[in-house]
Amino acid sequence: MRSRAHRVVALRQHAGGSHGWRVRWGIACLFALLTCLGAADVAAQESYRTRVVLLGTGTPNADPERSGPATAVVVDDRAYLIDAGPGVVRRAAQAARDLGVGALRVANLDRVFLTHLHSDHTLGLPDLVFSPWVLDRPGPIEVYGPPGSADMLRHIEAAYGEDIRIRSDGLEPREANRDAYRTQVTEVSEPGLVYQDDLVNVYAIPVIHGSWKYSWGYRFEGPDRTIVISGDAAPSEALVAACDGCDVLVHEVYSDSGFLTRPPAWQRYHAAFHTSATQLADIATRARPALLVVYHQLLWGTDEYTLIQEITDAGYRGRVVSGRDLDIW
Numbered sequence: 099m100r101s102r103a104h105r106v107v108a109l110r111q112h113a114g115g116s117h118g119w120r121v122r123w124g125i126a127c128l129f130a131l132l133t134c135l136g137a138a139d140v141a142a143q144e145s146y147r148t149r150v151v152l153l154g155t156g157t158p159n160a161d162p163e164r165s166g167p168a169t170a171v172v173v174d175d176r177a178y179l180i181d182a183g184p185g186v187v188r189r190a191a192q193a194a195r196d197l198g199v200g201a202l203r204v205a206n207l208d209r210v211f212l213t214h215l216h217s218d219h220t221l222g223l224p225d226l227v228f229s230p231w232v233l234d235r236p237g238p239i240e241v242y243g244p245p246g247s248a249d250m251l252r253h254i255e256a257a258y259g260e261d262i263r264i265r266s267d268g269l270e271p272r273e274a275n276r277d278a279y280r281t282q283v284t285e286v287s288e289p290g291l292v293y294q295d296d297l298v299n300v301y302a303i304p305v306i307h308g309s310w311k312y313s314w315g316y317r318f319e320g321p322d323r324t325i326v327i328s329g330d331a332a333p334s335e336a337l338v339a340a341c342d343g344c345d346v347l348v349h350e351v352y353s354d355s356g357f358l359t360r361p362p363a364w365q366r367y368h369a370a371f372h373t374s375a376t377q378l379a380d381i382a383t384r385a386r387p388a389l390l391v392v393y394h395q396l397l398w399g400t401d402e403y404t405l406i407q408e409i410t411d412a413g414y415r416g417r418v419v420s421g422r423d424l425d426i427w
Contacts, residue, residue, distance in 0.1 A: 146322060146323055147173055147321050147322045147323075148171065148172070148173045148298075148318070148320030148321065148322050148323040148324075148325065148345075149172045149173075149323075149426055149427065150169065150170070150172075150346050150348060150391070150426065150427045151169070151170040151171075151172055151193050151197070151199060151202065151425075151426045152169055152348075152391070152421045152422065152424065152425045152426075153168040153169060153170055153179075153185075153189040153193065153202075153424070154166045154167050154168035154169075154181075154183040154184075154185055154189055154222075154423060155167070155393040155394065155421045155423055155425075156183065156218070156394070156423075157218065157394055157395070157396055158218045163422075163423070164422070164423055165184060165185030165186065165189050165423055166181075166182075166184035166185055166218050166219070166221060166222060167181045167183040167218060167219050167329075167330075167393070167394055168180070168181050168182055168183045168186040168222065169327055169348060169393070170190065170193070170199075170201075170202060171298070171318045171325050171327075172199055172201045172202065173297040173298055173321065174201075174297060175200060175201050176206075176295075176297055177190075177201040177202050177207065177209070178209050178210075178211065178298065178300070178318065179207065179209060179210040179211065179226070180211050180212075180213065180316055180327050180329070181210070181211075181212060181213055181219040181220075181329065182212070182219065182220055182221075182222035182223045182225075182226045183218055183219055183220075183221060183222050184221045184222050185222065186222035186225060187207065187222065187225045187226055187229045187230070189423060189424065190202040190203075190204060191203070192424060193424055196424065197424060197426055199426070204229060204230050204233045204235075205230055205234045205235045205236070206230075206235075207226060207230045207235065208230070208235060208237065208238075208239050208240060209239070209240045209242075209293075210223075210239065210240070210241055210242070210243075211242045211243065211292075211293070211314075211316050212242065212243030212244065212247055212314075213243075213305075213313060213314050213315065213316070213327075214243075214244055214307055214310050214312065214313040214314065214330060215243070215244060215246050215247065215250060215310075216330065219329075219330070220250065223250070223251070223254060224254050224257075224258065226239065227239055227251070227254060227255075227279060227281060228258060228261070228279055230278075231275065231278045231279040232265065234274075234275060235275060236274070236275050236278060237275065237277075237278050238277065238278055238279075238280040238281060238282050239278075239280075239281050240282045240284070241281050241282065241283045242283075242284045242286055242292055242293060242300075243283070243284075243285065243286060243314075244285065244286055244310075244311075244312035244313065244314060245285045245286075245311075245312055246312075247285050248283040248285055255279070255280070255281070258279075262279055286302045286312070286314060289301070289302050289303060289304045289314075289336070290302060297320065297321065298318055298319060298320050299318075299319040300316055300317070300318055300319075301316065301317040301319075301340065302315075302316060303316060303317055303334075303336045303340045304334070304336050305328060305329060305330075305331035305334040305336060305337060306332040306333070306334050307329070307330045307331055307332065307371055308332070308367070308370045308371035309370075313329060313330065313331065314329060315327055315328045315329050315331060315334070315337055315340065316329070317340045317341075317344070323345040323346070324344040324345050324346075325345060325346045325348070326340050326341045326344045326346070326348070326387070327348045328347075328349040328350050328373075329350070330371065330372065330394065331350060331372070331373060332369070332370060332371060332372060332373055333373050333377045333380075333381060337381060337385065338381055338384045338385045341385035341386070341387050342385065342386070343385075343386045343387070343388075344385070344387050345387065345389065346387060346389045346391060346427055347382065347385055347387035347389070347391070348391045348392075348393055349373065349378055349381070349382070349390065349391070349392060349393070350373060350392070350393060350394035350395075351372075351373055351375055351392045351394070351395055351396070351405065351409070352368055352372050352373065352374055352375070352395070352396035352397075352398075353374075353395075353396065353398060353400045353404065353405050354374050354376055354408050355400050355408065356396065356397050356398030356399055356400045357374060357398065359398055359399060360398060368396065372396065375405055375408035375409045375412060376408065376409075376412040378390075378392070378409055378412075378414075379408075379409045379410070379412035379413050380412070380413070382409075382414050382416060382418070383413060383414055383415070386416070388416075388417065389417050389418075389419070389427060390409075390416055390417065390418040391418075391419055391420075391421045391425070391427060392405070392406075392409070392418065392419070392420050392421060393421040395420060395421075402420040403420075405420060406418060406419075
């Protein structure tokens with residue numbers, strides 16, 4: 099599985115080349131074991147109707163390996179996006195091509211749930227609104243998000259008014275989907291059920307994200323699995339209650355050791371807006387997910403293995419992985 103391959107490579111780098119044949123032999127054995135386990139994971143996840151695809155696991159930092167925050171919950175042949183960080187459309191196209199997730203073909207991208215309106219979670223919105231329209235999305239996109247979402251989408255449409263005019267009234271054959279650039283925005287100002295169709299129930303979870311008045315996590319109840327996604331959040335009891343033994347909890351995190359290297363003003367900011375590895379260990383222990391996937395990792399000079407070690411050292415005994423773009427669970 100792709101996510102296991104990431105971890106094997108990093109284990110090789112961590113071990114280095116100076117420990118002799120025992121280390122190399124041990125890593126070879128570990129690689130073989132993880133390959134077998136990975137094959138089993140692939141077979142398992144392919145049997146699920148409800149899956150999680152990480153389209154972007156990044157932060158505001160311009161890491162070329164990580165697109166901006168964006169996640170997809172895929173149920174059968176339908177995709178539900180959570181957030182629209184930079185790169186969301188191309189990552190979705192890559193997932194359709196490389197992972198075989200047909201629901202993430204660009205023309206199918208027609209629902210997104212915004213956790214909050216920070217720029218790193220919304221800079222991909224113009225791409226998500228217009229690129230699938232250009233590439234034959236048949237109808238408008240549905241957007242669910244906190245108050246302010248409607249204004250944001252209205253201004254995006256206005257900013258691209260000349261593009262819309264040229265594509266609609268020029269030589270492009272737009273008769274079949276002329277209005278598919280439009281957005282149908284539902285602003286979410288109360289927790290609870292915000293969306294329902296024949297495949298999922300989606301619940302908004304109130305989370306704490308510093309000075310944002312409205313910031314949401316989301317709980318997706320599919321036909322066979324329940325997925326909870328934190329969005330950006332400081333420790334939030336609502337997430338513990340929303341998961342309560344869920345199948346997958348996707349949660350943001352920052353490194354405890356990396357945090358100590360930050361200036362005091364930034365420490366105050368991060369403590370108010372985000373969740374430390376130690377805090378996440380407590381959250382996940384009480385939430386009891388079958389799988390904890392960390393994303394939006396703020397490392398500040400540490401690495402993913404140190405981060406996972408911090409979570410386990412703080413007492414978490416469940417299954418936990420550090421998510422990378424295009425991991426699928």
